[in-house]
Amino acid sequence: MKKDRPQGESEKQLVADPASCKEAEDLEDFCKSVLIEEISFEHWCQHHHKLDLQFPISIARSQLGQAFKKVIRLSRSIIQTDAKKRIEKREKFEYEISLDPACEMPKVLVIKGLGDRLDNQSGDLCIIITVID
Numbered sequence: 001m002k003k004d005r006p007q008g009e010s011e012k013q014l015v016a017d018p019a020s021c022k023e024a025e026d027l028e029d030f031c032k033s034v035l036i037e038e039i040s041f042e043h044w045c046q047h048h049h050k051l052d053l054q055f056p057i058s059i060a061r062s063q064l065g066q067a068f069k070k071v072i073r074l075s076r077s078i079i080q081t082d083a084k085k086r087i088e089k090r091e092k093f094e095y096e097i098s099l100d101p102a103c104e105m106p107k108v109l110v111i112k113g114l115g116d117r118l119d120n121q122s123g124d125l126c127i128i129i130t131v132i133d
Contacts, residue, residue, distance in 0.1 A: 051116040051123025057097070058132045059105075068099040074125070077116040097127060105129065 055072055073094050080087045095114065099105065108128050115123025 051118060051121060052126055053115045053123060054126045054128060056128045056130065058130050061131055061133055064105060064131065065101050067101055068097070070097045071095070072097065072127070076114070077118075079116070079118045081119055095125065105131070 053074065053076060055074060057070060057072070059068060071094055073092070075090045075092045078089050078091050093114075095111065097109065106129060108126055111125040111127070113122045114125035117123070
């Protein structure tokens, strides 16, 4: 007795597609070339740190209705790495904070790109504002 093929299935569909075989081989080659390094969390923390800088400032409640200006002096780490060495230096800079009395007082000002730098990545400068009596 002869078995019937499912409706719509032809001889060509039963033969594997050569392009998909090539893709499967390429995927297998890629997977063989990838290495997974297992490291402990402590080891990872030694080589990765947050690049954001946090700087707290206090504003007296009596100053809230006035224009507020303050120059802060900071230093940040600039780290350059390559395969053989790591160069770390400190950069000093100043940043002027200006707050308009008409604006709502923020709790945190975030200035993008003024934090520590590691190669081509830069953290942010986070100025934390607290109101004191």
